[in-house]
Amino acid sequence: MTKTMNFFDDLEKYSSNVAIITEGSKQISYKDLLETADIFGKQIKKRCLVFMVCENSFESVAGYIGFLRAGAVLALIQDTTDNTLLANLIEVYKPEYIYLSAEKSEMQINCTIVYSFGNYTLLKTDHNTDYTLHKDLALLLSTSGSTGSPKFVRQSYKNNNSNAEAIAQYLGITSTDRPISTMPMSYTFMLSIINSHLLKGASIILTDATLMEKRFWEIMKDNNATTFGGVPYIFEMLKKLRFEQMNLPSLKYITQAGGKLSKELTAEFNDICAQKGIKFYVMYGQTEATARMSYLPWEYACKKLGSMGIAIPGGQFWLEDENGNVIGDRDTMGELIYKGDNVTLGYAESYLNLSKGDENKGILHTGDLAKRDAEGFYYITGRKKRFLKMFGKRVNLNEIEELIRTAGYDCVCTGTDDNLIIYITEPDDKDRIVSYIAKRTGINRAGFSFVHIDKIPRNDSGKVRYSALN
Amino acid sequence: MKNKQKYDLAFINSFSIDENKLGDNLEYNTIQEWDSVGHMGLIAELEEIFDIMMEMDDIIDFSSYKKGFELIAKYGVEF
Numbered sequence: 001m002t003k004t005m006n007f008f009d010d011l012e013k014y015s016s017n018v019a020i021i022t023e024g025s026k027q028i029s030y031k032d033l034l035e036t037a038d039i040f041g042k043q044i045k046k047r048c049l050v051f052m053v054c055e056n057s058f059e060s061v062a063g064y065i066g067f068l069r070a071g072a073v074l075a076l077i078q079d080t081t082d083n084t085l086l087a088n089l090i091e092v093y094k095p096e097y098i099y100l101s102a103e104k105s106e107m108q109i110n111c112t113i114v115y116s117f118g119n120y121t122l123l124k125t126d127h128n129t130d131y132t133l134h135k136d137l138a139l140l141l142s143t144s145g146s147t148g149s150p151k152f153v154r155q156s157y158k159n160n161n162s163n164a165e166a167i168a169q170y171l172g173i174t175s176t177d178r179p180i181s182t183m184p185m186s187y188t189f190m191l192s193i194i195n196s197h198l199l200k201g202a203s204i205i206l207t208d209a210t211l212m213e214k215r216f217w218e219i220m221k222d223n224n225a226t227t228f229g230g231v232p233y234i235f236e237m238l239k240k241l242r243f244e245q246m247n248l249p250s251l252k253y254i255t256q257a258g259g260k261l262s263k264e265l266t267a268e269f270n271d272i273c274a275q276k277g278i279k280f281y282v283m284y285g286q287t288e289a290t291a292r293m294s295y296l297p298w299e300y301a302c303k304k305l306g307s308m309g310i311a312i313p314g315g316q317f318w319l320e321d322e323n324g325n326v327i328g329d330r331d332t333m334g335e336l337i338y339k340g341d342n343v344t345l346g347y348a349e350s351y352l353n354l355s356k357g358d359e360n361k362g363i364l365h366t367g368d369l370a371k372r373d374a375e376g377f378y379y380i381t382g383r384k385k386r387f388l389k390m391f392g393k394r395v396n397l398n399e400i401e402e403l404i405r406t407a408g409y410d411c412v413c414t415g416t417d418d419n420l421i422i423y424i425t426e427p428d429d430k431d432r433i434v435s436y437i438a439k440r441t442g443i444n445r446a447g448f449s450f451v452h453i454d455k456i457p458r459n460d461s462g463k464v465r466y467s468a469l470n
Numbered sequence: 471m472k473n474k475q476k477y478d479l480a481f482i483n484s485f486s487i488d489e490n491k492l493g494d495n496l497e498y499n500t501i502q503e504w505d506s507v508g509h510m511g512l513i514a515e516l517e518e519i520f521d522i523m524m525e526m527d528d529i530i531d532f533s534s535y536k537k538g539f540e541l542i543a544k545y546g547v548e549f
Contacts, residue, residue, distance in 0.1 A: 210506035213498065214530040233507065240510060241526045391507055431486065444507035445486060 006157050007164055007199040008068050014201035017175055020058050021205040021223050023215075028058055030201065036062040036117065040099075041070030043115045043122055047133060049093060049140075049354065053077045053086070053100035054185040056206040059120040061185070061194065063099045072097075073133050073354070075140035075152060078186040079104065080442045092150045092350045093140075094127040132355035140348060141188055141287050149399055153287045154345040154356070160195060162341035163290035166312040167196040170295055171253065171281070175201035178250075180225035182211065182234055183392060189258050192291030193229050211237045224250035231258030231392030233418060235265050244272045253279035253298070257291075259389035259417050260380055263306045270301045284308035284380065287394075289364050290342040293317075294378065307377045308370070315340035317378055319370060333381050336370040339363050389417045390443045400437065407436050412456050412464050420448050423469060427452040473549050476519045477542065481535065484512040496535035520547050 011019075014030040021027055040063050044050065050072045054060050067074050075093060077086065079101065090098065090109065098111065102119045111123035138160055140152040167173070179197055181204070183190040197204050205223050209216035211234060220228075225248075230238070235256065254273065261269075266282060273280035279298040285291045294317070296309030311317045319327040319334030327334040339362055346359035367385035370378050386397040397413045400420065404411045409429060415421040420443075422433065430450050438445040457468035471479075478492055485503035498504055504512070513529055516522070516538075522545040524532075532538050539549055 210509075212506040212509040212530060214527075214533070217530060237506065237510060240513065241529060245526065434486075438502065442502070444505055444511075445503060446484075446507055446511045 005161075006068070007161055007195065008065050011065070011198065011201075014175065017201045018203040019198065020061060021178070021203055022058050023207050023209070023219060025219070025222055026058075027203070033058075033062055033065065037066030037069060040066030040115065040117070040122065041072075044070045044072050044097065047071045047073070048096040049073050049075065049133065049351070050097045050099060051075050051077060051090060051093070051095040053079050053081070053098070053104050055079050055101055056181040056185050056190075056208050057101075057118075058206065059101070059118040061204070061206065062117070063120065063122075064185075064194075065198075067099070068138065073137050073140065076186040076191070077142070078184050078442075080184075082440060082442070085440070089150055090125070093354075094125070094129050094131070094351045096125060096127060098123045098125060129351065131351050134345070134355055134357050136345065136357065137354060140354075141191075142186065143287060143347070143394065143396070149396065150349055152348045154348050154354070155290055156345055156358070159290040159342050159344050162314060163192060163292055163312075164195040164199045166314050166340075166342070167192055167292050168200050169313050170297075171196070171255070173197060173200045173202060176226070177202040177252075178205055178224060178226045180205040180216075180220050180223070180228050181207055182228045182230055183258075187258070187392065188287045188291040189229055189231065189285070189392075192285075193255075211241065220248070226250055226252045227254065229255040229257065231389070232256070232261045232265070233391040235261055235269060239265065239268065243269075244275070248276075251276075251278050253281060255281045255283055255295075257283040257285055258392045260308075266301075267305055270305070274302075282308060284378075286364070286366060288344055288360075288366075289338055289340070290344060292342070293338050293340070293364075293366075296377070300377070304373075304377045307373070307379050310377060311338070311340070312342075315342070317370075317372075319372060320365075330374045331371050333369055333371045335384060336366045336368045336378065336380070337363065338366060388415055388420055390420060390441075390447050391418060393441075393443065395420065395441070395443070400441070403440055404433060404437060407433070409433055410456055412466070412469065414466060414469055415449075418447055421451055422448060423451045423453050423456070425453060425455065473520075473547055477516070477538070477549070480512060480515040480519050484508060484515045492535055494534070494536045498533045516542065520545065522547070 011030050017030050018027045019030040019033040050067050052074050054076050099122050110126045114124050115122040136156040138157045139155040143151045179193050205225055207219050269280055280301055281298055282296040284294040292312050294309045296307055316339045318337050320337055321334050343360050343362045343364045368380050369382040370380050372378050388395050400413050412423040434445050434448050457465040459465050528541045
């Protein structure tokens, strides 16, 4: 067997292309990106774990590429992660290095400064626990960055390469593409956009500005962005900003993932995009599958409204019933199962798990319920697991309940995407609970609502009867 | 209710903040509540209170409590 080349090891071939366009519209070539990246890489003496607190900036992407090229394993952390939660993650994973921006450096960690670049600093921690990193392990990505859970997804080099290749293939990405960032780089959706475009020698426009800021639209227009990706909430914002009236001639296609977009909004954007000559791709994925599992070819956007499409190149879907039998009939609901090279190795909950190899063997039980039509297109119909997407972030309801209970309040959580309902027995403390949970998770308080109940419904064994809440 | 009071109330309701936080220092992204999600809520609240429909340029230009007055004033609201 020949060793597969990692896309980040082979970027020299694009030397003269522009790799990164910064907020100040500064263009950085692949040559300059790699030079900077490899300076970081040289600071790392051996294969070890590096914690990287991500921003959408040149420094951040250069660190990402540099550490990967140096053979380090990278844990990507969202920059809005609460300092207490970050300190806990560091304790649990004992990284040898931490790469973070000046804004986070007020954290009290026992470290020495190894190298500084721009507003970023590479710190060496005093952890000297010797632990094994599995040879296939490339990245650790958070399953729900917001609650600070130490549960990470273990991604291999093969996962990262194969998913970038597949995405670049079905979207037809070329070196002339210019995606603009709309989400934090630590989100797998955004990371997949970065990876698949670097793979093709394209230019990535990086900004931390949101769609609600004038700066975002200026950067987009000044640099002729050709594409962006959005979670459902981004489409709510585009609607509010009356996207249909915007004049963005450079825009070629838009992708949607990170939760199911309502049928109404999908139809609306199908129409708007068709009028404007923009291709609109509805897609589906999970961090457990690196990022992407399906896409709806844009030609089918109207005909297959509400569908998440078909498997990406190299991937395969099927449905299973409760007993694990494959469902052959069309329009019959079952759990969506995916098979492909992008199915990640498994989870980690501490540094002790980083020596583990592939536990999934290429097969992922998505936890999503779906059905398939006669032509092989899939439709998500529900969810087996107790989690919600909150403005693009995955939130585990059990973890939210646990956080609130830790603060001393009994509660039960349910809800729908972007609307998490907290059932409480003490209505007077509503405001304190929402302030606490918004601070800990970084999710805007507008996403939480409360229902007062006299008693948490439980069965004889003490388990919460969620069905009794509705 | 005076328009200034209505304007203040939109911020207080959208962000659940105390009145003493309102002022020239209150800008987008300076408090956790005023992120892109909070911004959507604030705009919706202002549009309802003043019965107006804001243009895209004004929505994305609404970068601070102070700036908001002149933008809302464009819709015939007098302060």
